[in-house]
Amino acid sequence: MAKQADIAGKRGVRGSRTGRPIMALLDLLGRRWTLRIIWELRQEPLTSRALRTACDEASPTVVQARLSELREAGLVELMPGDGYRLTPLGRELMESFLPLHHFAERWSKRIAS
Amino acid sequence: MAKQADIAGKRGVRGSRTGRPIMALLDLLGRRWTLRIIWELRQEPLTSRALRTACDEASPTVVQARLSELREAGLVELMPGDGYRLTPLGRELMESFLPLHHFAERWSKRIAS
DNA sequence: TCCTGTGCTACAAATAATGTAGCATCATGC
DNA sequence: GCATGATGCTACATTATTTGTAGCACAGGA
Numbered sequence: 001m002a003k004q005a006d007i008a009g010k011r012g013v014r015g016s017r018t019g020r021p022i023m024a025l026l027d028l029l030g031r032r033w034t035l036r037i038i039w040e041l042r043q044e045p046l047t048s049r050a051l052r053t054a055c056d057e058a059s060p061t062v063v064q065a066r067l068s069e070l071r072e073a074g075l076v077e078l079m080p081g082d083g084y085r086l087t088p089l090g091r092e093l094m095e096s097f098l099p100l101h102h103f104a105e106r107w108s109k110r111i112a113s
Numbered sequence: 114m115a116k117q118a119d120i121a122g123k124r125g126v127r128g129s130r131t132g133r134p135i136m137a138l139l140d141l142l143g144r145r146w147t148l149r150i151i152w153e154l155r156q157e158p159l160t161s162r163a164l165r166t167a168c169d170e171a172s173p174t175v176v177q178a179r180l181s182e183l184r185e186a187g188l189v190e191l192m193p194g195d196g197y198r199l200t201p202l203g204r205e206l207m208e209s210f211l212p213l214h215h216f217a218e219r220w221s222k223r224i225a226s
Numbered sequence: 227t228c229c230t231g232t233g234c235t236a237c238a239a240a241t242a243a244t245g246t247a248g249c250a251t252c253a254t255g256c
Numbered sequence: 257g258c259a260t261g262a263t264g265c266t267a268c269a270t271t272a273t274t275t276g277t278a279g280c281a282c283a284g285g286a
Contacts (some may be wrong), residue, residue, distance in 0.1 A: 065274095104135040104137070144242095174242095177265060193263095
């Protein structure tokens with residue numbers, strides 16, 4: 001499989017060379033724990049350990065990996081002494097996700113049948 | 114017995130028993146190729162092979178697995194003779210994602226610096 | 227000094243994805 | 257009938273990723 005070096009670190013973002021940014025974004029967000037991490041950071045900064053706890057004790061390996069990717073993508077930043085938080089750009093992304101919360105409620109009712 | 118814990122098949126959706134549907138949804142969407150598949154189905158039904166092609170020739174194993182999960186989640190359905198398409202519920206989810214397209218454009222410009 | 231918390235890493239075991247091949251079924255054409 | 261091609265889907269070995277546990281170096285605070 002073709003690997004390309006770029007924005008998301010050692011692995012690269014799949015589809016990023018296609019010139020279709022949406023593909024790069026979908027690939028980035030489609031990695032395990034990425035969406036969850038962004039979600040957990042939506043309200044307040046969290047330290048790496050608080051983030052791990054919030055994420056159901058996900059292993060530090062993935063969490064650190066995802067945080068690195070998100071930092072390189074400019075969506076998350078580390079405030080020394082304060083933990084991680086969304087950048088303005090990351091917060092912008094979050095906004096797109098807020099409707100998801102209400103959708104999830106409706107969704108869980110529909111599939112409960 | 115088919116509680117929420119197994120809506121997505123053999124593995125189940127992580128966080129689904131927490132009573133927080135958003136967690137189940139984030140877990141489902143955070144699996145590789147899931148977001149991409151939903152995205153590719155946004156306009157028209159696609160056969161399983163057309164979908165594979167659209168998804169950069171992803172292996173049939175994952176594509177089928179994701180399609181099974183998405184079907185059980187009620188987001189995608191198979192129209193015999195027509196291929197796969199989003200259900201009304203799935204289409205509703207898609208709507209939440211449309212802002213992502215514009216965001217991706219802005220995002221790719223910001224990180225190009 | 228000894229705690230405690232931070233960000234972060236190592237490493238083996240478990241799990242998931244990839245790539246290739248192939249199956250059964252159904253429609254169409256000859 | 258018989259081949260052809262497309263469909264949904266699966267097997268399986270190789271590779272990549274995640275998990276779980278342990279631990280590091282550093283920075284306060286008591």
